[in-house]
Amino acid sequence: MRTLLGRHPIGLVFIAPYVVFLAAIFAYPLGIAVYMSFYDWFFAAPGAKVDRPFVGFDNYVAVFQDPAVLRSFLNIAIFLVINVPLTVGLSLVLATALNAAIPFRTFFRVSFYVPYVTASVAVVGVWLFLFNSDGLVNNVLGGLAPEPSWLVNSGLTMPLIAVYVTWKQLGFFILLYLAALQNVPKELYESAAVDGASRIRSFWTVTVPGVRPATTLVVLLATITGANLFTEPYLLTGGGGPDGASASPVLVMYQKGIEQGHAGVGAAIGMVLVIVVLVISLINRYLLERD
Amino acid sequence: MKRTLIALVTGAALALSACGIDDGGGGGGGQDASAAAAKHGPITIWYSNNTDELAWGKAAVAQWNAQHPDEKVTGQEIPAGKSSEEVIGAAITAGNAPCLVLNTAPAAVPQFQKQGGLVPLDDFPDGKSYVEGRTGQQAQQYKSPDGKYYQLPWKSNPVVIFYNKKAFKKAGIDADNPPLATFDQFLDTSRKVVQKGGAKYAILPAPTSEFFQSWFDFYPLYAAETGGKQLVENGKSTFTGPEGTAVLNFWNTMYREKLAGQEKYNGDAFADGKAAMAIVGPWAIPVYKGKVEWGSVPVPTSKGMPANAIHTFSDAKNIAIYSACQNRGTAWEFAKFVTSPEQDGKLLEQTGQMPMRQNLQTTYPDYFAKNPAYAMFADLNARTVEVPNVPNSITIWQTFRDAYSSSVIFGKSAPDAALRDAAGKIDKLATGS
Amino acid sequence: MRHPVRLIALIVGALAFLFPFYYMLIGSLQAEPDTTPKGALPTGNLTLGNYADIDSRVDLGTALLNSGIFTGGVLLCTVVFGVLAGYALARLHFRGRTLVFNLMLLVQVVPFQLLTIPLYVLIVRTYGLGDTYLGMILPYAINSAAVFIFRQYFMQLPKELFEAAAIDGASELTILWRVALPLVRPALLTAVLLTFIGPWNEFLWPFLITKRADMQPLAVALANYMTNVAARAANPYGALLAGACVLAAPVVVLFIAFQKRFTATDIGSSVKG
Numbered sequence: 003m004r005t006l007l008g009r010h011p012i013g014l015v016f017i018a019p020y021v022v023f024l025a026a027i028f029a030y031p032l033g034i035a036v037y038m039s040f041y042d043w044f045f046a047a048p049g050a051k052v053d054r055p056f057v058g059f060d061n062y063v064a065v066f067q068d069p070a071v072l073r074s075f076l077n078i079a080i081f082l083v084i085n086v087p088l089t090v091g092l093s094l095v096l097a098t099a100l101n102a103a104i105p106f107r108t109f110f111r112v113s114f115y116v117p118y119v120t121a122s123v124a125v126v127g128v129w130l131f132l133f134n135s136d137g138l139v140n141n142v143l144g145g146l147a148p149e150p151s152w153l154v155n156s157g158l159t160m161p162l163i164a165v166y167v168t169w170k171q172l173g174f175f176i177l178l179y180l181a182a183l184q185n186v187p188k189e190l191y192e193s194a195a196v197d198g199a200s201r202i203r204s205f206w207t208v209t210v211p212g213v214r215p216a217t218t219l220v221v222l223l224a225t226i227t228g229a230n231l232f233t234e235p236y237l238l239t240g241g242g243g244p245d246g247a248s249a250s251p252v253l254v255m256y257q258k259g260i261e262q263g264h265a266g267v268g269a270a271i272g273m274v275l276v277i278v279v280l281v282i283s284l285i286n287r288y289l290l291e292r293d
Numbered sequence: 294m295k296r297t298l299i300a301l302v303t304g305a306a307l308a309l310s311a312c313g314i315d316d317g318g319g320g321g322g323g324q325d326a327s328a329a330a331a332k333h334g335p336i337t338i339w340y341s342n343n344t345d346e347l348a349w350g351k352a353a354v355a356q357w358n359a360q361h362p363d364e365k366v367t368g369q370e371i372p373a374g375k376s377s378e379e380v381i382g383a384a385i386t387a388g389n390a391p392c393l394v395l396n397t398a399p400a401a402v403p404q405f406q407k408q409g410g411l412v413p414l415d416d417f418p419d420g421k422s423y424v425e426g427r428t429g430q431q432a433q434q435y436k437s438p439d440g441k442y443y444q445l446p447w448k449s450n451p452v453v454i455f456y457n458k459k460a461f462k463k464a465g466i467d468a469d470n471p472p473l474a475t476f477d478q479f480l481d482t483s484r485k486v487v488q489k490g491g492a493k494y495a496i497l498p499a500p501t502s503e504f505f506q507s508w509f510d511f512y513p514l515y516a517a518e519t520g521g522k523q524l525v526e527n528g529k530s531t532f533t534g535p536e537g538t539a540v541l542n543f544w545n546t547m548y549r550e551k552l553a554g555q556e557k558y559n560g561d562a563f564a565d566g567k568a569a570m571a572i573v574g575p576w577a578i579p580v581y582k583g584k585v586e587w588g589s590v591p592v593p594t595s596k597g598m599p600a601n602a603i604h605t606f607s608d609a610k611n612i613a614i615y616s617a618c619q620n621r622g623t624a625w626e627f628a629k630f631v632t633s634p635e636q637d638g639k640l641l642e643q644t645g646q647m648p649m650r651q652n653l654q655t656t657y658p659d660y661f662a663k664n665p666a667y668a669m670f671a672d673l674n675a676r677t678v679e680v681p682n683v684p685n686s687i688t689i690w691q692t693f694r695d696a697y698s699s700s701v702i703f704g705k706s707a708p709d710a711a712l713r714d715a716a717g718k719i720d721k722l723a724t725g726s
Numbered sequence: 727m728r729h730p731v732r733l734i735a736l737i738v739g740a741l742a743f744l745f746p747f748y749y750m751l752i753g754s755l756q757a758e759p760d761t762t763p764k765g766a767l768p769t770g771n772l773t774l775g776n777y778a779d780i781d782s783r784v785d786l787g788t789a790l791l792n793s794g795i796f797t798g799g800v801l802l803c804t805v806v807f808g809v810l811a812g813y814a815l816a817r818l819h820f821r822g823r824t825l826v827f828n829l830m831l832l833v834q835v836v837p838f839q840l841l842t843i844p845l846y847v848l849i850v851r852t853y854g855l856g857d858t859y860l861g862m863i864l865p866y867a868i869n870s871a872a873v874f875i876f877r878q879y880f881m882q883l884p885k886e887l888f889e890a891a892a893i894d895g896a897s898e899l900t901i902l903w904r905v906a907l908p909l910v911r912p913a914l915l916t917a918v919l920l921t922f923i924g925p926w927n928e929f930l931w932p933f934l935i936t937k938r939a940d941m942q943p944l945a946v947a948l949a950n951y952m953t954n955v956a957a958r959a960a961n962p963y964g965a966l967l968a969g970a971c972v973l974a975a976p977v978v979v980l981f982i983a984f985q986k987r988f989t990a991t992d993i994g995s996s997v998k999g
Binding site: 044046047048050052057070126130131134136145150151153154213236239240241242243244245246257258260261262263264 | 379383397500557617699
């Protein structure tokens, strides 16, 4: 019995509702997505007689030959390289600062949290105001303003979106670290202080290792949400402009799969993305959780 | 063990999906089409949540319900914007689409039709004759490749150029009769208005990459230049000829000389005085009332044309009957009811949109006498050009837009070459492959 | 305070984070849109008209109630079942644990846009849940990111705690309830705040599920309002920002109310005690 079910069979009971939920809600749509990606698929009315032939790996071949798709994967790589380290670094430092006994703690916590809760439509409007060519930022920069301006400069849009998403999500990741910091034993800081460690040193030797599971979490969640980037190129740069420089794989998938009705190709893009992100996530997890 | 488990789960899911998505049921079949077409009873319809249109729609439904207690119509609102196509597409797939959607976008019709989501109006004994009788020659553009009508042409918003009289005066341009008829005149006027500080940009069509944006920069001018050609005709793209090149070069010059902006404006550029001109439909009249002192001209052409020969983009919304509908007889009766001379008149009165009906001005002389600003749109209503009703319609527009954006707007390559390349892809798409 | 530098850095950071919110607030109060830098200052041109307009067109009470049902249902499921799942994944050894963990990752990795239509077909056709609150809640019912968060925080707890309790003969449920949960309270709160925001701001899904205005949550009502006033309001942009402020306000208030609970449960002493 033990060997069959594991050391804690009760775990199966605990996990059961979640597994049932996954099976009832995700197995079917996900199965369809996999299935679609091997067919010349489109969504049809129930009972309609339609021709949707099996095409093997054709959709995948098409995906890898489509410059727009390849470009979107490159874009997302640029995005992740900027966004993930920035998110991890800033949120840990800010969470540490916010965890200390500082004045106006509530005020600070709320201010960092606010962008996270605000609907994208509104926040995007504000960023447009800041970063368009006559915007506040260019006014402040004067002669140093980039030409062409931020959102129409193919070299700058993706980094700008990466910074934007960091800013928008940071409040949430700060919360994750704040929660983790509550569980780092105070004694460790005290003994570090007794050993004469500076604050920066105790940050490195106590805080960073103390919140390691949270770091795994932050890295994985930041990678996953980043890889699923959609709203920003959809709203901020009007459909992945300029000239595809800010298109993300999910945006391209949405355009092809939903807008244009080529669900098979859209599903293939989705599957490639899922596999890539899953591989990155598992590597991340391996690197961060090994002892 | 683990691997077999994964394989089992995936296998089961696949099998489930495969049978789940193909299980029949629902009435979309062929043989019972005429029976379904005769069925009457309560129906649900969707209309746009645009304020004026909603008021009109609610009143029309109420009037119908008062006259037809056994065939009650329930109206539900859907957003006027782009997400409405997604919502309709999902409802078709799930088999719970309403009977009618007022505001079906013509560009989405080929896709809905391919999905098996639409009922051909030819199923109704008087379907074809009603459509052609009401709309006349213009109706041909709405015919699907199989020769049937899957949409009832309803209302158009023909686009024209609005200009800001104050900005023009400031730049020393005759604000009552501005030279905007030919491309050269338009460019000169644009240069003047920008150089003399009339506005930052002469005109600012959205320079973004959404598939539909070309309907509001390239397409109206192309329609005018070609005397009414669609982007694709007889399964071949038409825009690589001299007319297409002229229009592409015109816009390319506008962008190159920064008379048009490459960046999306956050707000209404015309209302805020950032752009001295705008490409708009009749909806613009109430929007700019009291905000901008405007004048209007038809879209320009390379050599100039008299206003009564100009074609333009229709920006139409149509009525379609969806295959999930059981009581199609009622749906068709209601469709005819809301496009009757009486309801068309009310729609015109309340929203200023142009019912796609022949002889609009002579049918509603009082309205156009009272509202002369709308007369130009009514005149254009007879010469509107629709998006082509071909397979892969939206992919075609996205392909066009991508090439246009990179070459014409951002100048990364020569417009000619980029659009020739796109034409090759579009020809293939239009055949349905 | 010995660290003025840190405080200054925090203030600068906070301003960078607050400014857009502030700007949104100002923009929502403007009678005429003013996108010049001067417009960011509260100098005249202010009105409550945009808010009055929302109040007159949107049934805020019903919309709030619907939002409450929608997010409340999601929160309840996530907290109850998510904690159980997270605890099992972190602390218990049973067959298939790795598989479930990988599935949990997989679910988060799959973009929602890929699943939307099949999921809609499943819920509306197979389960017959169109026009119901349950149909609205189901896809979000157990937030996988929250399960992941719970797992990570349970993992962070020292092993000795559990060993001691197990020696006392406590059941796993008791250990979870009496020992583990009180210690991860901040994580619980984080997960709640995370889970909350998804359904709260979600527009497309609830709208797909129901077209009945009396069942639509606030985000849908406001999105509908925004699209339909965009063309006609005196200041469409202000109307949009006002809508966003209305949507954000309850969340910010809740956050202010709850954030005090973030203070530490002192784990050091509980290990010793």
